[in-house]
Amino acid sequence: MAAWNPKMEFMPREELERLQSKLLKALVHRMYDYSPFYRERMDAAKVHPDQIRTSKDVVKLPFMYKKDLRELEPERLFLASNRELVRYHASSGTTGHPTIVGYTQNDVNNWTESVARALASAGIGQDDILQVAYTYGLFTGGLGLHYGAERLGCTVVPASTGNSERQLDMIKRLGVTAIACTPSYLMHLGEVAEKKGIDFKRDTKLRLGILGAEPWSEGMRERMREWLGVKGINIYGTSELSGPLWCECAEQKGMHVWSDQTLIEIIDPDTGEQLGPGEKGELVVTMLLKEAVPIVRYRTGDISTIDVEGCPCGRDHPRLGRITGRVDDMFIIRGINVFPSQVEYVLMSNPELGNEFQIVVDRRGALDEMLVRVELKPESFQDNVAKLESLKTRIHERLKNVLSVSAEVELLEPGSLPRFEGKAKRVIDKRKIQ
């Protein structure tokens, strides 16, 4: 199956742009009429729905930030009543306050459609067996992939995360052909398999990996192909937008963003100016069909590029390049978003510690590792190793509670970390991601 929805997927660019303009106009009118939040925003930005005539006019609309989603009460942000909502998902927040996103039935349907098209373009069809090894639950990965794959008619193994030996057993016994998980988890499975004497290439039918939720590199893609015989397909999405939405087609020249659902821009994160195709900047997303939580010019914080040239696969939908970094300091480790402010919050609640800290992220073997380096205050040093060790353990456990990810802690002498006059660089990411 080359496409799930050939009519929409192969629609020529001019037609897509006309459709986008029509959808954007309708969206803006609907929000202005029904959302007090958006009406205030647009009034403040001195823009009226009548000024939005084509998709190019999107630049007149005000930006929407993560904090809007996090801080606003759902009833203020949502454009759907409880009766209309069919589901909630949530993402982790900076201080443990999650961003809650609601979905109407149409939202779920559109999300599912997007994933079905994405998987089909990557080469998955009715003959495939897809093991979904993303978490099922509030995290959007598991259910998002699950529904999309089922819609497509492929067989789904809803494995969720964990229990690598069982995952491998399923892959072998059921003849699983594709797996959806984080790239580091697939590499980890490779290591577990090797220890058990299982050769991915010889003993399994796995040929495709739908991989996302954390940054990964071309180098890793190459290693995966050689070592495991698995073609890695990059997938993108965030819970604010729905969940996983777009992935690379078989050509692997960027992720097709369906124009009949989404309008994407790349902007200069400092000036807010829209940048041209191929220029590197912050990804800004407008979801044209979302009902429950409208998303207009949402600043994702992800750094990427857009390619608008027609793809050899025949699709004219613009393609999103690999995410190469973040505008803020946020980083993703083992599929979990971590903000330095969360780490700071934990460290600063310990009076024994100084103000300076540094987070070092690296990849040892297949797994991400995080090291938190922090200075000890001179007055809290005591000639007692056991007490220093218990301080370390306390910080380690607290970080794990707040971040949901384990971090090694290193106590440093005061003054040993670099000082910054401007914005401090807290995160050193040593993972090789280009």
Add this chain to the structure above:
Amino acid sequence: MDDRAKYRIKQLSIFSENRPGRLMDIARDMKEAQVNILGFTIAEGSGYGVVRMLVDKPEKAYEKLTSEGHVVKFTDVLAVKMEDKPGGLYDLTVMLKEAGINIEYAYGYRNHPSAVLILKVEEVDRAIDCILASGRTLYDTSHFK
């Protein structure tokens, strides 16, 4: 002044990151300050160490080390004169155990013709009384000048 005070030996405890050159820095500081190191040990934590030193000029050493940015604390320890013969340590520890005094840490060095055991205990004064009452000798601060 309390007669026991002179037995409280001022040991320097230095917090040190576990990386190449850190001990060298401390040694250089001592050389530059013309301070002689008499006793020395490193307690190893994960990723850091606590350097413990007995020196001839503790105040001068403290000043130099802190001025170079080191984190330094004084810790009171006791210096017990040990007879340099088998069973010496055993007899002392039996005595401390019977007195219910716990040793936090200890290290020793040979000081011909006898030996010195450095003891870190919580109840320093009681330990001083016990050790002296048992007929043993404690070196006082003048011994480390």
